[in-house]
Amino acid sequence: MAEVKSPIPGTFYRRPSPEEPPFKSEGDSVAVGDVVGLVEVMKSFIEVKSEVAGTIKSFTVENEQPVTAGAVVAELDD
Amino acid sequence: MTVKVLNPGLFTTIQDLGRPGYFHLGIPIGGGMDRLSLRAANLLVGNPEDAAVLETVFMGPQLEFEQDATVAVTGADLPPRVDGEAKESWTAFKVKAGQTLTFDYLKEGARAYIAISGGIDTPLYLGSRSTYPIGALGGIDGRPVAIGDQIPIGEGAGAKEGRSIPDALRRLPGNPAELRVLPGLYWRLITEEAGRNFFEDTWAVAPEADRMGVRFRGGREMTFKEREQPFGAGSDPSNIVDGCYSYGSIQVPGGKEPIVLHRDAVSGGGYFTLGAVISADMDLIGQLQPHTPTRFVAVDMEQALAARAERAALRGRIREALQ
Structure with a gap:
């Protein structure tokens, strides 16, 4: 099973902004380079991109929760 | 090259x-x-x-x-x-x-x-x-x-x-991180209760922390002693007539979230500073990740100077270890 990891520590967001739908939901297909969330740190929002293709099985971090660098934010089915 | x-x-x-x-x-x-x-x-x-x-x-x-x-x-x-x-x-x-x-x-x-x-x-x-x-x-x-x-x-x-x-000569903050604070000139503006709460509460590093300053949240809001704001100060009780800020000084805009000023900080302004993180602990602040639980620990000038001397001795031990 493939994983999407946060490159940096900070606060994880599933949506580009509070009014918009999530980048990805469970069951959505993901291509290499697709954005699955944002991490906020040092007044910047950094995109979390998938390095593999697959289908989102589950998110392992809730919206607006803290993440560490290298933390798995989503699990993918191949 | x-x-x-x-x-x-x-x-x-x-x-x-x-x-x-x-x-x-x-x-x-x-x-x-x-x-x-x-x-x-x-x-x-x-x-x-x-x-x-x-x-x-x-x-x-x-x-x-x-x-x-x-x-x-x-x-x-x-x-x-x-x-x-x-x-x-x-x-x-x-x-x-x-x-x-x-x-x-x-x-x-x-x-x-x-x-x-x-x-x-x-x-x-x-x-x-x-x-x-x-x-x-x-x-x-x-x-x-x-x-x-x-x-x-x-x-x-x-x-x-x-x-x-x-290993013994390397330094990173613990969890919770502890930062020693020397109360300063404007400590008198907050109530005794607010002063106690500041040192009792466990704060968390805010994600927006950067080279200018490191913000903390999660502790109780501060209360201020009654006073008539002096001429030239803003209307909020956390405002003062503009003063100088030092490296390490802790400002608390609106009495809500303490910000420790770091290497790229602004040099002055109109928020009161309740004290300063001692120089010996400023390096640790540079190593705090977002959301790290943090406690502030009160020290006096004598303890702050002793910590500074200890820090200088540590630099000496690192030099010796590499000779």
């Missing part, structure tokens, strides 16, 4: 020990946020302690070397690799011409210091190579390093590889 930036990481800046002497003109002291680690990195590769290095935060850069060099990475646990081969932190290693230095995910701490034998040789600005991005001073064009930059490196034979700083 130069080192080419293939990927700059999140926010990687050229830093030395800073440019003290201009704070009264509004130009901050700048320099590495964790100066002990910066000095240690330079000593490991055989540079003068105040040579310029790369300060990288949360995510390391990818660097391609044009010539052989000795390199050391200190501070945060951000594991280095040379052409994919894992190297030890706090230990000098060789990088050969054509090889690439990369980093794994950050494990602990926040800022790593990458020293290269010969030191980074960008132009001095007001006596320092430190980058102050907000003022666009120092470094390369006053900004963090970017893709394609050719970072100039000075001449230096470089120390031999394998030199290492023992």
Whole structure:
């Protein structure tokens, strides 16, 4: 099973902004380079991109929760 | 020789020990946020302690070397690799011409210091190579390093590889982190209860923390003693008639979230400062990750000076360990 990891520590967001739908939901297909969330740190929002293709099985971090660098934010089915 | 930036990481800046002497003109002291680690990195590769290095935060850069060099990475646990081969932190290693230095995910701490034998040789600005991005001073064009930059490196034979700083002489904050605070001039403005709460509460590092200041949240809001705001001060009880800020001073806008001013801070303003984090603990602040639980611990001047002397002794022990 493939994983999407946060490159940096900070606060994880599933949506580009509070009014918009999530980048990805469970069951959505993901291509290499697709954005699955944002991490906020040092007044910047950094995109979390998938390095593999697959289908989102589950998110392992809730919206607006803290993440560490290298933390798995989503699990993918191949 | 130069080192080419293939990927700059999140926010990687050229830093030395800073440019003290201009704070009264509004130009901050700048320099590495964790100066002990910066000095240690330079000593490991055989540079003068105040040579310029790369300060990288949360995510390391990818660097391609044009010539052989000795390199050391200190501070945060951000594991280095040379052409994919894992190297030890706090230990000098060789990088050969054509090889690439990369980093794994950050494990602990926040800022790593990458020293290269010969030191980074960008132009001095007001006596320092430190980058102050907000003022666009120092470094390369006053900004963090970017893709394609050719970072100039000075001449230096470089120390031999394998030199290492023992674990006992390395410093990172604990969890919770503890920061010692000397209450200051404006402590009198808050109520006794607010003063007690400040030291009792466990705070958390806010994600927006940067080189200017580190904000904390999660503690109780402060209450202020009744007073008529003096002429020239704003209407909020946390406002004062503009005053000077020191490195380490703690301002609490609106009595809500304490902000510890760091190397690139503004030099004055209209918020009261309840005291200052002691100089011995300022390096630790540079290593705080977002959301780290943090306690403030009250000390008096005597304890602050003793801690400063201890810190100087630690620098001495690091120098001795590398002789």
